[in-house]
Amino acid sequence: MPRKGPRVSPLQAQIEARYGRPIAGILTELYILQDLSEAQVAEIFGVNQTTVHDWLVKSGIPRRKWAFPQQRTQNETRRSVR
Secondary structure: OOOOOOOOOHHHHHHHHHHOOOHHHHHHHHHHHOOOOHHHHHHHHOOOHHHHHHHHHHHOOOOOOOOOOOOOOHHHHHHHHO
C-alpha cells in the first residue's frame, strides 16, 4: 500500500522503519519532549546537524530560540562559589 503523507528520503524511511513510526513523530519526541538539541538528535540518527535542522523545518516542528544563559550578578557568583 502506498504511503500517505509527505514524501520522505530513503534515509528518513530507514529511520521510520527502525522506530516504527513517521519521522515527524520521532523528531517531536526527541527534540520537543526529550528536549534534545539538533546536534544530539543528529548523533542518534548518525546524520549531520544540518540534516536534522532541515527535517525539523520540513516537518513543521518549531525550533527553539538560541540564547545566552542569563548572566549572574557578581553577588550570585560569589554565593555559588562558597
